[in-house]
Amino acid sequence: MPNEANAARSPNEARVLDFARAFRSAARAVGFYPPTHQAVVAALDQVAAAARGATSGGPVCLTILPQAFLAGGVPIDTSETVVADFAALCHRHGVGAVNLDGRATPEAWQAFFMLLARRPEEVRGAGGIQRQWQALRHTSPAILEIDFGALLRGKVGGDYLELAAVISHYLETAGVGGSILDDPCAALRRAIDNAPDEPQAIAAVLRELRAAAQLTWTQPEQFNDVFRRAAAVGEFLTEGLMAGLLERRGTPDATVGTLDVVRALVERMPDATVSTFLSKALGEAGTAPARLVEMFRSLVPSPDRRRLIVSEAQDVTLESNVVEQWAEFERDLEAHVDRRFISDQYGNELHEAQDRGVGAALAADDPPERLAAWVASISDEAVRELDLRLLGDLVHSETDAGRLRKVLDILQAHVLEAAAAGEWGDVARTLAAIQSAGTPSGDRTRQVLAAETLQKLGASPAAESALAVLPGAAPADADLLVAVLAAIGAPLMPAVARRWAAERQPPARARLESAVAAAGKAGRDGLRRLLASDAEPGETRVAAIRLLELTPGIEHLPALEAALSDAHEGVRAEAFKALSASGAERAPEILARGIARADAAAQMSLLTRLTAQGGRGLPVVLRLVPQVDPQTAPLPVCLSLIEVLERAGGPQAEVLLAGLAGRTHWRTPRRTWRIRSAANAALRAVRRGGGEAAGRETVPPPADSSGGD
Numbered sequence: 001m002p003n004e005a006n007a008a009r010s011p012n013e014a015r016v017l018d019f020a021r022a023f024r025s026a027a028r029a030v031g032f033y034p035p036t037h038q039a040v041v042a043a044l045d046q047v048a049a050a051a052r053g054a055t056s057g058g059p060v061c062l063t064i065l066p067q068a069f070l071a072g073g074v075p076i077d078t079s080e081t082v083v084a085d086f087a088a089l090c091h092r093h094g095v096g097a098v099n100l101d102g103r104a105t106p107e108a109w110q111a112f113f114m115l116l117a118r119r120p121e122e123v124r125g126a127g128g129i130q131r132q133w134q135a136l137r138h139t140s141p142a143i144l145e146i147d148f149g150a151l152l153r154g155k156v157g158g159d160y161l162e163l164a165a166v167i168s169h170y171l172e173t174a175g176v177g178g179s180i181l182d183d184p185c186a187a188l189r190r191a192i193d194n195a196p197d198e199p200q201a202i203a204a205v206l207r208e209l210r211a212a213a214q215l216t217w218t219q220p221e222q223f224n225d226v227f228r229r230a231a232a233v234g235e236f237l238t239e240g241l242m243a244g245l246l247e248r249r250g251t252p253d254a255t256v257g258t259l260d261v262v263r264a265l266v267e268r269m270p271d272a273t274v275s276t277f278l279s280k281a282l283g284e285a286g287t288a289p290a291r292l293v294e295m296f297r298s299l300v301p302s303p304d305r306r307r308l309i310v311s312e313a314q315d316v317t318l319e320s321n322v323v324e325q326w327a328e329f330e331r332d333l334e335a336h337v338d339r340r341f342i343s344d345q346y347g348n349e350l351h352e353a354q355d356r357g358v359g360a361a362l363a364a365d366d367p368p369e370r371l372a373a374w375v376a377s378i379s380d381e382a383v384r385e386l387d388l389r390l391l392g393d394l395v396h397s398e399t400d401a402g403r404l405r406k407v408l409d410i411l412q413a414h415v416l417e418a419a420a421a422g423e424w425g426d427v428a429r430t431l432a433a434i435q436s437a438g439t440p441s442g443d444r445t446r447q448v449l450a451a452e453t454l455q456k457l458g459a460s461p462a463a464e465s466a467l468a469v470l471p472g473a474a475p476a477d478a479d480l481l482v483a484v485l486a487a488i489g490a491p492l493m494p495a496v497a498r499r500w501a502a503e504r505q506p507p508a509r510a511r512l513e514s515a516v517a518a519a520g521k522a523g524r525d526g527l528r529r530l531l532a533s534d535a536e537p538g539e540t541r542v543a544a545i546r547l548l549e550l551t552p553g554i555e556h557l558p559a560l561e562a563a564l565s566d567a568h569e570g571v572r573a574e575a576f577k578a579l580s581a582s583g584a585e586r587a588p589e590i591l592a593r594g595i596a597r598a599d600a601a602a603q604m605s606l607l608t609r610l611t612a613q614g615g616r617g618l619p620v621v622l623r624l625v626p627q628v629d630p631q632t633a634p635l636p637v638c639l640s641l642i643e644v645l646e647r648a649g650g651p652q653a654e655v656l657l658a659g660l661a662g663r664t665h666w667r668t669p670r671r672t673w674r675i676r677s678a679a680n681a682a683l684r685a686v687r688r689g690g691g692e693a694a695g696r697e698t699v700p701p702p703a704d705s706s707g708g709d
Contacts, residue, residue, distance in 0.1 A: 015054040016062065016071045019100070020086040022050035027089055030113035044106035044113075051109075051141070055102035063097045064090050065146075093120050093129040096146030104140040111136050112143075144215075184212060184230035192241065202244040205233075206253050209261035224268075227261075231268040235276040239295070242277065246298050266299055271309045272402050274300060278309075388414070388426070392433040401445050408434060408453045419462035422469075424480040427462065431487040458491040467492050467499070470515065471508035478511055486518030493519065493526030494536070501543035516547045524551050528559045531571075538568035545574040554584045564594035565602055572602055576609050580617075592623035600634040607640040611647050618648045625656045630664050630675050638675050646682035649689075657683045 026043035033040045054060055054071075063070040064087045069078050076083060090098065093116060115129055123129050130145035191208050195201035212230065216223040234242070245262050248254045254262045274296075281292055300306050391411055398404040411434050418426035434457075437450040457463060467489065470481045485492070493516065500512045516523050530536055531544045545563065548556045563575035579591040595606045610617045621644055630638050642660065645653045661679035664672040 012054065012057065012060065012071060013076055015050075015056070016060065016076060017080060017082060019047070019050040019054040020080075020082045022047040024082060024085045024089065026109060027113050027116055030110060031117035035110065040110070041106075044109050047109050048104060048106050051100050051104055052102040055100050059099060059101040061097055061099045062086075065096060089116055092116070093123055094145045095129060095143050097144040099140075099142040099144075101140050101142075104138070108138040108140060111138060112141065184226050185232040185236075188230060188233040189236055192236070198238075198240050198244065201241060202248070203253070205241070205245065206248065206261065209254075209265060210256050213256040213259055213261050213264070227264050228268045231265055231270070232273055234266075234269045234273040235280075237277060239281045239292070242281075242299070243295060246295065269299075270400055270402070271305070272400060275309050388429055388433065391430075392436070395433055395437045401449065404437065404446065405449055408437060408449055412453050412457060415457055415462050416460060419465050424466070424477055424484060427466075428480045428483045431457070431484060435487060454488050455491075458488040460488075463488045463492055464495075467495060467515075470511050471499070471503065471505070473511075482511065482514045482518050485515040486520070489515055490519050490522035490526055493523050494530045494540075497527060497530055497543040497547060498540050500547060501539045513547060513550050517551055521555075524548060524556060527551075528556055531559050531563060534567075538566075538570050541566070541568065541571050542574045545571070545578055549578050549581070554582075554586065557582070557584060557586060557590050561590045561594040561597075564591070564606060565598040569605065572598075572605060573609070576606055580613065580620075588619040589623050592620050592627065595620075595624055596627035600637055603634075603637045604640055607637065607644055611640070611644045614647050615649060617644065618650065618652060621645060621648055621656065622652060625660060630660055631668065631671075635671060635674060639678050642675070642678045642682050646685055649686050654683060654686055657686065 022043070026040075026047040029037075029040045029043040060072045061070075063073075069076045069083055069087060078084070090096070095116075112133065115123065115132055123132060126132055128145050130143060133143055188205055188208055191204035192201045195204045209227075209230070212226050213223070216226050237245075245254075246266070249260055249262045254260055278292065278296065296306060300309065391407060391414070394407045395404070395411070398407055411430050414430045415427050415434075418424070418430065431454070434450055434453050437446055437453075439447075463485070466481050466484045470478060470485070473481055489496070496512050496516060500509055503509050503512065516527070519526075527544045527548050531541050531548070533541075536544075541563070545560065548559075557579070560575045560579050563571050564579075566572050566575070575594070576591070579587050579594070595603055595610070598606060610620060621641075625641065625645070628638065628641060638660075642657065645657050645660075657679045661676045661683075664675050666672050
């Protein structure tokens with residue numbers, strides 16, 4: 001990070017100060033005046049223009065720390081009053097940096113100033129200003145929240161200029177958080193690749209690690225996450241780079257405050273990463289295992305963990321000659337334990353004897369004919385069963401994310417092979433093992449990996465094959481296929497609906513319905529998306545509604561409401577039928593709202609269906625009438641609604657009819673006469689007890705009854 005350059009004055013200082021003045025004025029205006037006040041509008045336009053002026057030469061990061069104010073990494077004169085005012089506004093909410101790129105709109109600035117105008121404790125209680133700003137989804141300006149209390153207490157190191165340069169660098173190049181936080185391993189690899197030699201590569205890695213520590217020190221969870229992901233770089237380090245980093249532990253180059261960044265990195269290296277590093281180092285020409293032992297002991301102080309890494313190293317070896325080197329490496333590792341108590345000559349003889357014993361044991365295998373007889377006694381089915389059982393145990397016991405992903409990949413391949421062979425029992429058992437990977441605990445990583453594997457299988461030929469053979473399968477196989485589709489069939493719900501619409505055999509339809517029900521919420525979500533697609537044929541969307549009716553839950557009711565306005569008559573009719581038959585408490589309200597929002601033609605069709613329900617449709621009518629304005633709604637719709645009320649009958653229908661007539665005005669005499677005449681006639685029929693009559697003679701419409709006056 002540049003420090004010597006910070007002594008120079010910024011050539012852009014005057015424009016930055018102009019922006020600070022506009023920022024101060026706009027913050028005061030937004031906090032004092034209503035949002036639409038002319039003073040607010042003018043101030044926001046001015047701050048947007050000042051930001052564009054300050055960034056005419058490119059983005060500028062304004063970094064505000066207790067002892068530094070920088071623009072693009074260059075100090076600004078802090079004696080200016082406007083600088084102190086700008087810093088005070090930002091410090092109030094912990095804003096330590098603002099990145100200007102000239103793209104922020106007046107609306108974005110207004111939203112930012114409204115956050116600054118809120119009480120700091122209120123914003124902190126809601127997660128902090130950076131989280132609140134990100135939730136508003138404004139891409140500019142970018143801000144970085146900093147714990148100034150920790151800075152002032154010296155917990156992040158005392159070099160404010162270095163920290164300011166770190167913040168400027170990452171905000172300007174990668175937005176809030178920076179590349180070292182977004183992808184730590186990739187950032188470290190880029191630093192190594194861009195360095196001309198090994199010493200400078202080590203210095204670049206230390207610089208990146210110090211930057212990550214300074215940016216995350218006050219947030220322990222983020223700090224642990226960043227350094228855990230950064231530790232994966234160990235797989236890509238050479239022996240020289242690893243040795244150089246280990247030698248610098250405890251030096252000023254590796255220290256931020258009281259933190260040793262190298263120690264924080266190597267302590268978080270997983271066993272697989274260390275094994276891969278050792279395998280690569282053993283495979284390099286001229287590398288002596290004896291020299292690696294000391295580095296290994298320094299990298300992994302625990303003897304038990306060292307033995308575990310060496311025993312598992314065969315899974316990660318990278319070079320053809322590494323296998324032979326591992327034996328010598330392990331001998332040197334164990335020799336280090338006993339050489340403190342015996343002479344070197346005795347130690348060498350002891351390990352040579354051990355090697356001869358191992359060779360003799362390997363040479364004393366059973367005769368080939370005996371081995372052949374034993375192998376022939378094992379069936380393919382038994383081997384597959386043992387494989388699945390072993391993989392299932394690994395899924396439950398594996399804690400490393402990388403190794404768990406490999407196990408899940410193997411299980412995924414098992415599913416594809418078994419599906420291609422039609423072994424649906426094996427498919428179902430394997431899918432159950434994959435699902436169990438995400439269920440034993442609340443480990444989010446395990447759940448994500450299991451869900452990703454199931455999602456891949458949902459888009460694979462295995463899911464399509466299960467759906468293809470389900471209608472004609474034997475009863476025992478049908479149950480297995482339903483279980484398979486329950487696990488991976490959610491993406492196929494549109495295909496299930498199409499097949500259900502085309503199928504005419506009730507048993508085949510029943511199996512498809514079972515698959516939809518077994519798919520749960522994910523399957524219902526697919527059907528709802530299908531229902532909302534205008535590109536699908538009406539028959540397919542009707543099938544989607546009927547399948548949704550067979551599934552539990554009420555989250556599909558809004559989709560049925562939208563279907564009431566569908567251009568396809570069959571879709572509207574099926575949605576009306578589903579909502580009418582629904583036992584959900586909200587169903588009448590949703591049905592009434594859907595009818596009210598439909599166009600005139602759809603309303604007439606739906607009201608005709610509602611009329612046929614008679615008194616059963618009264619809960620819907622009670623909610624529908626207040627939503628229909630007799631002065632603006634099409635006249636045929638109003639007359640149909642009156643007929644619905646007459647058919648429904650009862651005291652509530654009387655009240656609604658009287659109220660409907662009373663909501664008309666003689667400003668539109670012809671419309672008012674038609675509606676009041678029909679309402680009064682219906683009211684008389686209801687009072688005579690004729691609400692459920694088959695029909696009545698309505699008042700004949702005038703010649704120009706087009707819905708106008």
